[in-house]
Amino acid sequence: MTTPLLSINGLTRTYPGVIANDSVSFDIQEGEVHALLGENGAGKSTLVKMIYGLVKPDSGGMSLRGAPYAPANPSAARAAGVAMVFQHFSLFDALNVAENVALGMEAPPPMRRLAARIREVSETYGLPLDPARLTGDLSAGERQRVEIIRCLLQEPRLLIMDEPTSVLTPQEVDILFETLRKLTAEGVAILYISHKLEEIRALCDAATILRHGRNVGTCVPRETSARAMAEAMVGASFNAPRRAGQAAGAVALEVRGLSLSAPSAFGTALRDVSLTLLQGEILGIGGVAGNGQDEVLAALSGERLTDPDTIRLDGAPIGRLGPNARRALGLLAAPEERLGHAAAPDMSLTENALLSAATREGLTRHGFIRWGAARAFATRVIADFDVRTPGPETAARSLSGGNLQKFVIGREVLQRPRVLVVNQPTWGVDAAAAAAIRQALLDLAAEGAAILCISQDLDELLEIADRFAALNEGRLSGARPTASLSLDEIGLMMGGAHDMEVAHV
């Protein structure tokens, strides 16, 4: 057997009260795509940060091509040939592509040479990108290309990618995979973090599964079922959401010709959006991030107002009603951004329960807050949705993302909505919690509520939605029954490949 590119031996890292990584060992071979699997909090990020020099291990070590490897900081890691594409892009909207790339380099060449290099690399790997374009105008997929090209310019031996496909259309995913395969053919190894198991089965040569900071097994993804991998991650079997097939009822929510200007310079304007939502059905809205998802939610929740007749709830015009008037009528919403939009980070869960449930749960009387009732409601959400927290007085920001998401969804579901609008209901949530949230949405629909589920996770929409529509640059496609759709058709509805092309292999 040849020397592995990167060998990880007994890496351990503890934080106060938590063992993030408990003597994790595995090898990454040259030219291999190696998946790192695990639930949120399983220790994937800590491990990756140690490889990238952001965090130092308490014990254990690594070797790169047989030589000891202990990067003191990311630039040392980059010098050794390790590069990373983060899940959240670190780009400046107001700078152009080349300037953003230069910011991430140790010694950037003159701008003209750099622009030429960017063109060259982007053509070689099938990632077309104009160095002179303003980053704020790029789509999410194009922004990712900026990050990838920034890494490729350093000619890395190991490329770490954290959830790279969460912002891409299926076609863009295919093209990304072509690029990655071309890289591996050149001997570059890729450490690939993703929650999407089918994707890992298609792309990866090996997988390491982490649970509670420990390496609980390795597998060859092509030969393992997605379900088996999911169960290895969770450490138990769990029930996939099941829906009770049932006929949809009368029209609950109707949107006709909704057009809204962009709320900010880098927001998206809505153009003539129309949709009909029936009682008892889940309508899924797919699309790449930044194509108007937030804006649709704001228009429906009442955060932005429209003409009265543009939005009708049970036939009544509600376009001019604010959020609480709409809540009183049974139209509830759960925004995507948990901290700062759906919940106030520094406030307790009790206060956050009051935030959206005051009207429907009668948590105020004559304007005065009934703290006892608010606490009781928060406690009920915590109990019914298995929110792991010391209690309702805990600050929202101290909950993990998945737990806070369960609280946010539970808060709306328990208010017995007639129509519920959710945006990214399981974003960054681990498999078991995501299954619980989807089940709650399906149950709610089975009871006759109408649900509009905006999501960038196509698997999620295919799993729970009865009909599917796609948002692309503020326009909404017509809705089609999910059962009859193929992934290719969905990709085309979402706006195709955003000018990507397959790598010139």
Next chain:
Amino acid sequence: MLRLEKRPQPSRLWTFATPPLAVLITMIAGGALFAALGKDPAEAIATIFWQPLFGEFSFYYRPQLLIKAAPLILIAIGLSLGFRAGIWNIGAEGQYIMGALAGAGVALALYPLESRIVFPLMVLAGALGGWAWAMIPAMLKLRFGTNEILVSLMLVYVAEQLLAAMALGPMRNPDGRGFPGSRNLRQYESAHNGELIPGTGMHWGVAAALIAVILAYVLLSRHSLGFHIRLAGQAPRAARFAGVRPGRLVVFCLGTAGALAGLAGMFEVAGPAGQVSIDFNVGYGFTAIIVAFLGRLHPVGIALAGLLMALTYIGGEMAQSTMGLPAAAIQLFQGMLLFFLLAVDLLTNFRLRVRLREAA
């Protein structure tokens, strides 16, 4: 090496412990400052903090404490509502002046009518005067999106000019032999805001400050408007999601702050100051900003901070006259208080750790 670590949630202990700690550090740094000026630091600190309360002449200074603290607290309570909501009214000094002018204007217009209706009318006019002045930045912000910090601050200087014009012109005492300044309202019984209990300094302004503290406490902890104010300050997007209308909050917070500052000005002009004069305003509106933050924007904290600030004012004056400390040193001392408070505030949200080895 020291390292900061973000706490999962704000520490309750430090929320209460930071103001006393800031006072302590201010005493130490202030003492060093006084020592550098060649004064005995212990004596200077004692003169500022001890003498007014328990010294030889405390019978004179103790009532002064309430008289100075009342306007500070009244103004700071109003400001704190806005500060909590992220609405930055820096122009309380101007609203204070306008309240005084409106209140005194009513009294001077009715002079020499002796009636029980005069004083309540003055209270109303004072509140309205401050409210109207605060509505200028509020309306400009709503209509044109102007920055309320700049507009409210600039209006202080406009108000000061108006004060001077009034003291020299329309409101000048006709029996004053041409001296600037209005009639003395202390000699106009119906308009005089005198001591309610002799020898305590307790006047209607003190009562109003106390009521404001209680109402603000109830508003912030029990009423949904108070909840919305806190929400808007902490998470503006979440506030809109909760159905808060930002424009209404701007009007409410600026309006309340203006009305309370106006009341403070009116009680001052009708009582301790007595007349409209060019140098009527002494900076209460600005000092109240320090008071609001020193009191952690909490009504009870503001009451305590107002008393503490009044103490440094009175003690500072004593230190000036008995020890010959320069006035600037006293102002620096007060400034340090805010500076150190903001600095130690970090401990509420962060934990200080000693870095043992080179780890990130």
